[in-house]
Amino acid sequence: xxxxxxxxxxxxxxxxxxxxxxxxxxxxxxxxxxxxxxxxxxxxxxxxxxxxxxxxxxxxxxxxxxxxxxxxxxxxxxxxxxxxxxxxxxxxxxxxxxxxxxxxxxxxxxxxxxxxxxxxxxxxxxxxxxxxxxxxxxxxxxxxxxxxxxxxxxxxxxxxxxxxxxxxxxxxxxxxxxxxxxxxxxxxxxxxxxxxxxxxxxxxxxxxxxxxxxxxxxxxxxxxxxxxxxxxxxxxxxxxxxxxxxxxxxxxxx
Numbered sequence: 674x675x676x677x678x679x680x681x682x683x684x685x686x687x688x689x690x691x692x693x694x695x696x697x698x699x700x701x702x703x704x705x706x707x708x709x710x711x712x713x714x715x716x717x718x719x720x721x722x723x724x725x726x727x728x729x730x731x732x733x734x735x736x737x738x739x740x741x742x743x744x745x746x747x748x749x750x751x752x753x754x755x756x757x758x759x760x761x762x763x764x765x766x767x768x769x770x771x772x773x774x775x776x777x778x779x780x781x782x783x784x785x786x787x788x789x790x791x792x793x794x795x796x797x798x799x800x801x802x803x804x805x806x807x808x809x810x811x812x813x814x815x816x817x818x819x820x821x822x823x824x825x826x827x828x829x830x831x832x833x834x835x836x837x838x839x840x841x842x843x844x845x846x847x848x849x850x851x852x853x854x855x856x857x858x859x860x861x862x863x864x865x866x867x868x869x870x871x872x873x874x875x876x877x878x879x880x881x882x883x884x885x886x887x888x889x890x891x892x893x894x895x896x897x898x899x900x901x902x903x904x905x906x907x908x909x910x911x912x913x914x915x916x917x918x919x920x921x922x923x924x925x926x927x
Contacts, residue, residue, distance in 0.1 A: 718790040720822060721903070728794070728901060730917060732864045734882035739857035739919070743827065744796075744820040745770050746853040752812040763819045764795065766847045769839040771821045774831065782834055786826035793822040798897040807898070809870050818897075820853065857899070861888070862919040868911040869900075875918060889925040896921035 721728040727739060747763035755761070771792045777784055798818040801808060808814070823832070832852040840847045861883050865875040883890060892898065901917035 718788060718824070720791070720793045727862075728903070728917065730862050730864050732866060734861050734863045734879045736886070736888070736922070737860055737862055737919075739860055741854055741856035743823040743825065744853050744855055745823060745832065746818055746820045746851045747849050748816075748818050748851070749849075750814075750816045753815065753817070754812065760817065760819070763817075763849065765845060766839075766850050767795065767819060767821045768792075769843045769845050770832070770835045770847055770850055773835040773839040773842070774823070774827055777831075777835070780838075782838070784827060784831050788824075788826075790824055794902055796820045796822070796899065796901045798899050800897050806876070807873065809873075818853075820855070823852075857896075857919070857921060859891075859922055860899075860919045861922050862917055865916045865918050866912075867914060869914070869916065872916070872918060876920075879918065879920060883920075883922055884925075887925050888922045891921040891923040893921075 726737060730737075745767050747766055749759040749763050751759045753760040774784075775790065775792050778787055778789070797820070799807070800816050801811075801814045802816065804814070829852045832850075836847045836850055839845065861879050863875060863879055865872055880890065899917075899919040901919070903915040903917065904913065906914060
């Protein structure tokens with residue numbers, strides 16, 4: 674049975690469908706990795722550099738068709754700025770698993786098709802119940818699904834190994850993490866520069882672009898506001914933060 678939650682194929686997704694999704698991109702990814710080795714020797718595969726169309730958009734809106742990919746994910750609700758809160762705990766879980774997988778080649782556990790890679794940036798899907806747009810004055814009402822992308826060669830079995838291993842070695846409970854396949858499809862995206870609190874002005878640019886080009890926003894309970902974080906808030910001032918903002922869209926009915 675194929676189960677969809679928030680536009681995302683959940684853990685119970687049919688195994689055959691998972692295999693098809695993984696095979697769809699693995700050939701291209703392997704070819705890019707081979708090219709990297711030829712050019713840069715042992716250079717690690719970097720999703721941001723190899724898939725610039727998804728991670729490095731311009732500071733003006735553009736239409737993209739985002740293919741399915743697998744992610745480590747943790748769901749939750751609450752103010753992301755709360756010290757030691759649910760969101761910050763979720764981030765710790767995501768990175769614990771992500772780096773356990775990244776460094777697996779130095780352990781006895783072997784992942785088929787593994788090659789060295791840079792852990793992709795943190796991403797998040799956000800929404801507030803009964804709120805159109807976003808209300809930044811009430812951050813405690815935010816629902817979120819925080820994710821980090823996985824290379825296609827990492828299977829669900831590998832993921833579960835990493836959850837168990839990270840829990841034991843890093844002394845952190847990683848049981849809240851899920852293996853999710855996200856298929857965003859047709860979207861509009863833009864690079865937002867500045868504080869997260871200033872995103873509404875950037876979203877307005879996206880909305881205008883969508884309307885002017887024959888599309889309509891398709892935000893719903895199953896297709897969500899998406900952010901990709903390219904800056905570390907601990908190391909740079911808010912005015913320099915880079916965030917990819919992505920919204921699902923559809924062709925406007927005539």
